[in-house]
Amino acid sequence: MTAKADAPVTDGKRAADGGVALFDERPFFEKALAYGVAYGLIGAERLEALRTEAPKGMVQIARYFGTEYLRPDLEKARERMVNLVSLYLQDSCDGDLQRAAQALRDHSLLSRSKGGSDLLKAMIAMPQNTHFGMQDGRGFLDEHIPILERWSLRSHADYRAERTKRDHVAQVMDAALWCAQQWELDADTLHEEAPDAEAVLRTALLWSLAKRSVAPDWPGFAQTIAVLRKKFGAAAQPPVLVLPKGLPPVFVPALQAIADSLHADWPRIMDADTPARKLFAQNPAFTGRYFWLEDGLAEVEDFERQVSAAWSKATGGHEDEGSLVTLLLCVAAGSAHKTVLTEKGAATLIRKIRKSGMDAAIASAFIRDHAPSAYQGDYLRMWDEFAEEALPILRSDADYALHDALALLRRECNVGA
Numbered sequence: 001m002t003a004k005a006d007a008p009v010t011d012g013k014r015a016a017d018g019g020v021a022l023f024d025e026r027p028f029f030e031k032a033l034a035y036g037v038a039y040g041l042i043g044a045e046r047l048e049a050l051r052t053e054a055p056k057g058m059v060q061i062a063r064y065f066g067t068e069y070l071r072p073d074l075e076k077a078r079e080r081m082v083n084l085v086s087l088y089l090q091d092s093c094d095g096d097l098q099r100a101a102q103a104l105r106d107h108s109l110l111s112r113s114k115g116g117s118d119l120l121k122a123m124i125a126m127p128q129n130t131h132f133g134m135q136d137g138r139g140f141l142d143e144h145i146p147i148l149e150r151w152s153l154r155s156h157a158d159y160r161a162e163r164t165k166r167d168h169v170a171q172v173m174d175a176a177l178w179c180a181q182q183w184e185l186d187a188d189t190l191h192e193e194a195p196d197a198e199a200v201l202r203t204a205l206l207w208s209l210a211k212r213s214v215a216p217d218w219p220g221f222a223q224t225i226a227v228l229r230k231k232f233g234a235a236a237q238p239p240v241l242v243l244p245k246g247l248p249p250v251f252v253p254a255l256q257a258i259a260d261s262l263h264a265d266w267p268r269i270m271d272a273d274t275p276a277r278k279l280f281a282q283n284p285a286f287t288g289r290y291f292w293l294e295d296g297l298a299e300v301e302d303f304e305r306q307v308s309a310a311w312s313k314a315t316g317g318h319e320d321e322g323s324l325v326t327l328l329l330c331v332a333a334g335s336a337h338k339t340v341l342t343e344k345g346a347a348t349l350i351r352k353i354r355k356s357g358m359d360a361a362i363a364s365a366f367i368r369d370h371a372p373s374a375y376q377g378d379y380l381r382m383w384d385e386f387a388e389e390a391l392p393i394l395r396s397d398a399d400y401a402l403h404d405a406l407a408l409l410r411r412e413c414n415v416g417a
Contacts, residue, residue, distance in 0.1 A: 028087075058074055081113050083152060087116035116152075124147050128169065135173075171253075183216070196289075238263045314366075331362060340414040363387075
C-alpha cells in the first residue's frame with residue numbers, strides 16, 4: 001500500500017475500535033496507530049493485544065524509575081512508554097507512518113518501548129566531549145538512570161540533535177585512536193595520558209609533515225618541531241595538508257576540520273626564536289593543544305644525551321684530572337674553554353684572574369649542568385679541593401713574577417711549552 005497522509009481523525013474523535021482517543025499534535029506512536037487502523041494495517045485483534053501489553057509496560061517502566069504502587073508514577077510511566085515507543089518508531093522508520101504502523105502490527109509494544117530506551121541508553125553512554133581522560137568506556141550504568149529518566153520524556157528532535165553532536169565527538173575520538181594506533185599506542189594509553197582528541201590529530205598532522213611514525217614523547221616532539229622549522233623556515237603560510245598514510249576515508253573529515261586550527265598555530269610553531277618547550281608546554285594558549293607521551297625516563301635519557309654531548313664538546317673527550325681542572329679554571333675565569341694551556345696562555349690567565357677575579361661557583365654550576373650525573377659528585381669534590389688551594393695563590397699580589405702561580409698550574413693543570 002502506498003503511504004498516504006495521516007489518518008483523518010480530528011481532535012476528540014474516537015478510532016475505529018472506540019477505545020483510543022486521538023488528538024492533533026499527538027505523539028508519533030498515536031499517529032502511527034491511527035494510520036494503521038484507518039488503512040487496515042492494524043485490526044481489532046491487534047488493538048486488543050496492545051491494550052493488554054500497555055499496562056504491563058507501564059508497570060515495568062514505573063518500577064524501573066521508582067515504584068509501580070503510586071498513581072503519579074504510573075501516570076508518568078504511561079507518558080514515558082508512549083514517548084519511548086514514539087522515539088523508536090520515528091527513528092527506526094524515518095518518520096514513515098506506514099512503516100511505523102506495520103512495526104506496531106508485527107512487534108510487541110514492549111519491544112518498541114525497549115527499543116526507544118536502548119536508543120537513549122546508547123546515546124547517553126556516548127562521549128559528550130573529546131577529552132580522553134573524561135571517558136571510561138563502561139557503557140550505560142545504573143548511575144546514568146536519572147539521565148535516562150529525563151531523556152525518556154524528551155522529543156525525537158532533541159534526541160536527534162544530541163545524537164548528531166555525540167556522533168561527531170565519537171568520530172573525532174575514533175580518528176584520534178586510529179592515529180595513536182599507528183604509533184602503537186592503544187586506547188588505555190590515551191585514557192591514561194588524557195589528551196583531547198584534537199591534540200592527537202594536530203600532532204598526527206605534524207607527524208605526517210615530518211614523515212615520522214614513532215610515538216611522540218617530549219624529546220621526539222621537540223626534535224620534530226626543530227626538523228619542521230629547518231624544513232619550512234619562517235614561512236607564514238602552512239604547507240599543503242598531508243594526511244596520515246592509510247587514513248580510512250571515514251576519518252578524513254575529522255582531520256580536515258582540525259587542519260584550520262593547525263594553520264592558525266603555524267606562524268608561532270615556525271618561530272625559531274621561541275624554544276619548543278616554552279611554546280608548547282609553558283604557554284597557556286598552547287598547553288594541551290598537541291600531544292606527546294609524558295615519559296619521564298625518555299626525558300631523562302634525552303637530557304643525559306644532551307649533557308653528554310655538551311660535556312664531550314667542552315672536554316674534547318679528555319677526562320684526566322689535569323684536563324678537567326684546566327677547563328674548569330677557564331670557566332671560572334670567564335675565559336675560552338681549553339683543556340691545555342701554553343706557558344704564555346697560563347700566564348695570561350693568571351693576570352686575568354688577578355685583574356678581574358674568578359668565581360669558583362660558576363665552574364661548579366658548569367659541572368652540574370653539563371657533566372654526566374654519575375661523575376658530578378667526584379668532579380665537584382675535585383674542583384672544590386683545587387679551588388681551595390689555588391685561589392689564594394692565583395690572587396696573591398705578592399707573587400709579582402707569577403712563579404708560585406705558574407708552578408701551581410704546571411702541577412695541577414695541563415700546561416705545555
